[in-house]
Amino acid sequence: MSANQVKHAGLNLGGTDELTHEQAEIAVFGFWVFLMSDAVLFALLFATYGVMLSATVGGPTPASEYKILPVFLETLALLTSSFTYGMASVAMKHGASRRQLLGWMGATLVLGAAFLGMELHDFATMFGDGAYPTRSGYLSSFFALVPLHGLHVFFGSIWIIVMMVQVMIFGLDARVKINILRLGLFWHFLDIVWIAIFSVVYLQGLIR
């Protein structure tokens, strides 16, 4: 068991499915390389945001546009969805019933959709206040960074739907298991990016 755990980091199948565990090693490492390149992309958008923060040109400012309650609820939704996905990973790894696995994935999907709904509502409110991307450098960098994360969550949600269909049609064969592992890495990674967004963008803007 302990020998298996050091084979590759992160989510793994461990001793429950030796053969797929071997196959997953390279696939999951490759996915980590993608995630880290995505992290670099986000980091540079954060740097751009930091530089542009004071370039409001007399227009909307962070303090006037951000509201703490919706951001807190979005954070809880995404955080809880990370937990439910974790439960889905455990269900898959330890051979729980297919209905249980689909239930946890469905819960993750609902929370992801709730997050997206609240975020779109926030953006619509901002647009209504005249805070649109071309208004100032600050708003351009805001709308480059935050909706890019939303777009990741959107495609992650589509990926969850695809994986639920694959589980229903193919069952838990090796390919489906490895895809669920990769989707897990992606989903947890998005939650980590969101930690940086709510701290650096929203909370920094709301500090009085």
Next chain:
Amino acid sequence: MSGPTDSKRDEIRSYVIGYCLAVALTGAAFAIVHWPSFVSTTTLAVVLGLAFVQIVVHFRFFLHISLRKSARDDLQLILFSTLIVILMVSGTLVILFNLRARMM
């Protein structure tokens, strides 16, 4: 670590601990901004500190990356990417803030 049932319980416990820690850290960060009790620079430093701790918590409990158990390749990849990110972000901020200060 004797059978699959024990291991499953350990894993669920790990997710539950991670979730509780993450909720507590998030709540603390939002609370300190919503009910300000320090000057703004201290608040910002605390918020960023909490964010860093929460990121470590997520890596440890959700992505199962730790210094002890992880395969070296993955850990090295993550640490190297972190180095690149720190260099690029801090470099960008230093150069452009310096430039702005000189143009004011």
